[in-house]
Amino acid sequence: MELQIKDLSKTYSNGVHALKNVSLNIPQGMFGLLGPNGAGKSSLMRTLATLQQADSGSIMLDDIDILKDKGRVREILGYLPQEFGVYPKISSYNMLNHIASLKGISNKDERKDLVESLLNKTNLWDVRNKSLGTYSGGMKQRFGIAQALIGEPKLIVVDEPTAGLDPAERVRFHNLLSEIGENTIVILSTHIVDDVSNLCNNMAIICLGEVVAQGKPSALIENVKGKVWKKTIDKSEIENYKQEMQVISTHLKSGDTVIHVLNDSQPDSSFEACEADLEDVYFAEISSRMDTALA
Structure with missing residues (x-):
């Protein structure tokens, strides 16, 4: 599976030219998108997540046209935005169960097995019955990954996932992302160089809406x-x-x-x-x- 982005451009109504003819080939595995704040990373992530339309260009995930077939994309997409809200009084177990139901997993036993598996994978099993409002920043990020993994997505987009995490939580999050990246395309958007250096076999650097470098970290070095x-x-x-x-x-x-x-x-x-x-x-x-x- 490969994600092909060709000549993607986006200008907002306020005149900001967020993406300027962005072209990337992203293979299966962990892919790092590195750039400063305001570089266009989140604009690209929102476009990939079907939350906004590009002005021009194309995005293909194998035979799926991401810009035209949004419904099909959402069936195989996992998305963790830079900022996401949680219902503070609901437990992670009940919230994941609800999201799984919304994603079409109607069988109760199948849904139960999936939720329990995700809670164990993200190391949240021991706090599964605690309300999400009591979670630390790292725990909320791991919950975010758990919900993104519902439905066995083929493409996972995570936007600034380790910003604000303490060193121990960053290590846990790195290990989790690395495991996920073995069987799918995971795009890690960040301004933290160490995250890309530690996790990604392929990467690109984006600045002021343009891709200024791409390749394997070792080759760029x-x-x-x-x-x-x-x-x-x-x-x-x-x-x-x-x-x-x-x-x-x-x-x-x-x-x-x-x-x-x-x-x-x-x-x-x-x-x-x-x-x-x-x-x-x-x-x-x-x-x-x-x-x-x-x-």
């Missing part, structure tokens, strides 16, 4: 290997360095400011080489585009 240099500077010097070279990121380390610069060769003897990672790729791709947009 290889493209900047030997071109990333670092230096510890005084914070007041940052703007001077930005004017003279391509500063892709700044970090604080033990109170000091460390800059990463993209250059084919060592800028000068005060810089030292550093091993490139996916964060360097991400910032290298978006830094110049964001600077141009703000100019």
Whole structure:
């Protein structure tokens, strides 16, 4: 199974050009869509989830036309939006049972087996009878995945699923997503580089509505290997360095400011080489585009 997105564009009524000729081929497994806030990630996710119509372009999931056959898409879609509400006084067990019924699982025993399986898979069995309003952020996210898995979806879209989770909950969520991604297409939309680095075999970077890079994380890192240099500077010097070279990121380390610069060769003897990672790729791709947009 493969998801093919071709020349997808979307402009909102306020004039915001959210998607600009986006083209992606997404195979089975975990696919990371990485980009800053406002890059167009949620616009793409809502379009895939049939919640809004694109202005132009096409999206095919094998033989299913996502933009035209919304009913058929919804039968095989699991969706966890960036923000979703829960009925605070209903238990997760009863809510999942209700959603399963709405999705057409009419057999009571079949529905019971499914709900119990999902609660166990998402590690919510012990709190199945507690009201959703008492759940922590991580528990609500795991409930969100449980409801998205009802009906054995072939395409799962999760939008910023780990934002706001503590480290332990992020690990649990990563393990859950990794397991799900073995048998379906899972699109993980996020601005957290580590989520993509830890989970995804394929990815794309989107910025200002455009796909600026795509491929395997290892191959994208290889493209900047030997071109990333670092230096510890005084914070007041940052703007001077930005004017003279391509500063892709700044970090604080033990109170000091460390800059990463993209250059084919060592800028000068005060810089030292550093091993490139996916964060360097991400910032290298978006830094110049964001600077141009703000100019």
